[in-house]
Amino acid sequence: MTQLTLALTVLAGAAAVYAVLGVLGMQRARADREAAGLLVPADLDPYHAVAVAGRAADTHRPAAAQLLLDGSVEVDEQGRLFATGRGPLPGHPLPAAVLAVLAALARQGPHRTTGLGMLGADPGLAQDRDAFLAAEEAKHPRLARARSEDGIEVVAVLTAMALPACYLVPAVVLIRPFSLFGGSWAGQAALVVLLAVSVGVPLSRLFADRLWPDRREPFRAQCAAWPPHPAITALDRERLARLDHKPPPRPDEWTSGLDTPGAF
Structure with a gap:
């Protein structure tokens, strides 16, 4: 030869390999579009729908909004969240996980607060959130396959x-x-x-x-077109604006090499 x-x-x-892969990709894309077109809001947990439409961390916002509606959490003008010690116990694992983080901060002192954007830094919250989303994905195999590795x-x-x-x-x-x-x-x-x-x-x-073309995500587009999470819709504009505000660092939280033991 x-x-x-x-x-x-x-x-x-x-x-020949790429031709076969192209045909398989078109067939899979058509099946994904058909399955996504049949999906309605009642089929998914509202928090799961938020994660499918964006990122897993996006579920913190409606969870915090639900806690604000329940009175379990308050938010100040700087966007800092703190537990009130009042309100009913959350009936959903995601608001319960967010409340656990804020309650743990409250036990450390009144100055220990956090903004919405910093909630994802807590490993316990991330673990509980990911476990919940994984359980929800298992209920919808077609959606899980569409969002898995290509x-x-x-x-x-x-x-x-x-x-x-x-x-x-x-x-x-x-x-x-x-x-x-x-x-x-x-x-x-x-x-x-x-x-x-x-x-x-x-x-x-x-x-x-x-x-190579990126894999289309019809389930993401479908969920993104749905109305916002009910807690976001129900929350008043003032508290919603406070919730979305990124709080500045507090003076007692600033650190530098000058006040670090052993810096010199």
């Missing part, structure tokens, strides 16, 4: 990585133009791996970022 024949064979094989893209990227190796094998092993390690087969194999990684990894990265 000549080098030209081998090169054309490799290109034809790669083209297996078709993985195969496409691996194919792009394999192309350099397919050309380097005959160039290095069959022609053997280099005398690495005395021209031994082990040396030639090591050279193939080294060159394939050096060329294949950047090529696959370029392929994934610039050439």
Whole structure:
């Protein structure tokens, strides 16, 4: 087999792989659109719908809004949240997790408050939130598969990585133009791996970022088109504006090298 024949064979094989992946991608996209079109707000937990429409951390806002409506939490003009010690126990795990964080801060002292944007820094809240969302995703397998890692893209990227190796094998092993390690087969194999990684990894990265189309997310678009979370709709404008306000750092929370023990 000549080098030209081998090169054309490799290109034809790669083209066939990408053709199959393209067909599979179109079929999957059509199935996702159909499934997303049948989804209605009653099918999802309101907090789960917020996460699907955006990010998992976006659920903190409606959870805090619900606590404000219940009277369990207040927010000052600077956007700082603090637990009041009043109000009913939350009936949902996400507001309960947010209230647990604020209650723990309140036990540390009246100055220990936080803004909405800093709630996600608490590992306990993130763990409870992710556990709840994972349980909700398990109830909707089709939605979970649509939001999982794109297996078709993985195969496409691996194919792009394999192309350099397919050309380097005959160039290095069959022609053997280099005398690495005395021209031994082990040396030639090591050279193939080294060159394939050096060329294949950047090529696959370029392929994934610039050439391969991003997977569409019809479930995200569908949930984003729904009305806001009921707690956001019910909360008055003043408290909603306070909730969205990013509080400045308090003077007693500022730290620097000058007041750090052992700084000098």
